[in-house]
Amino acid sequence: EAQVTQNPRYLITVTGKKLTVTCSQNMNHEYMSWYRQDPGLGLRQIYYSMNVEVTDKGDVPEGYKVSRKEKRNFPLILESPSPNQTSLYFCASSLGLSLGDTQYFGPGTRLTVL
C-alpha cells in the first residue's frame, strides 16, 4: 500500500531534550516536506527536500533541522525543543514539484513540549 508513515504518532517531552520525528514514504517520491498545524494558522511549511541531499527552508524553519540521506526518509529534528514547538506535525511527499503534483500526507505526529 502506497503510504507516508510517521513515528511516533504522539510524543510528550521536556524543554531542551533533543528529539527526532521520522518520516518514510514507499512511493519513490522525490519531493518531501514537513508542515506544522496550529489552530487558526492552518498548515505552515517547515522544510522541504527536492531530492536526496537537497533540502531548503520553508516558511517556519527556526528551531528545526532535517536531513535527506535516502530518498524514502526525511526525518525532522528538534535539537532543543521549546514549548512554542508544541504542535501537530505532518510529513508529505509527491513525485516532484511540477504541474501541481499531488502531495500525500502522513497521519501526523502530535508533539507536546513541557
Next chain:
Amino acid sequence: AQSVAQPEDQVNVAEGNPLTVKCTYSVSGNPYLFWYVQYPNRGLQFLLKYITGDNLVKGSYGFEAEFNKSQTSFHLKKPSALVSDSALYFCAVTDKLIFGTGTRLQVFP
C-alpha cells in the same frame, strides 16, 4: 506574495442540502489549486485539484470545485451533504502548498 484565504471558520449545513466552502487566492502566474480534507485524528486527504482546463473539477467523495479566474476563487461544493462529510477542509495554492487557515464543516442530521 502568494496567499489563500478561507473566509469562514465554520460552515453549518443540514444533511441533504448543498454545501459550499469558500476559498479565494492570490498568486502570480497560473495558479495550482487544491482542496484537502482532514477527518478527526487523521492526516490530510487529497480531494481535488485544478491545474488547467475545465473550470469545474470533480474529486473524491462527490465533491467538486469551480475555478473562477475573474473572482480568484476556488469554492468547494457538494450537491447533497452527508453527516460523514463533517471535517476540516483546507484550500491550498501552488505546488509547494500554501494553505488557508481551514474551514470546519459541520453537517447536522
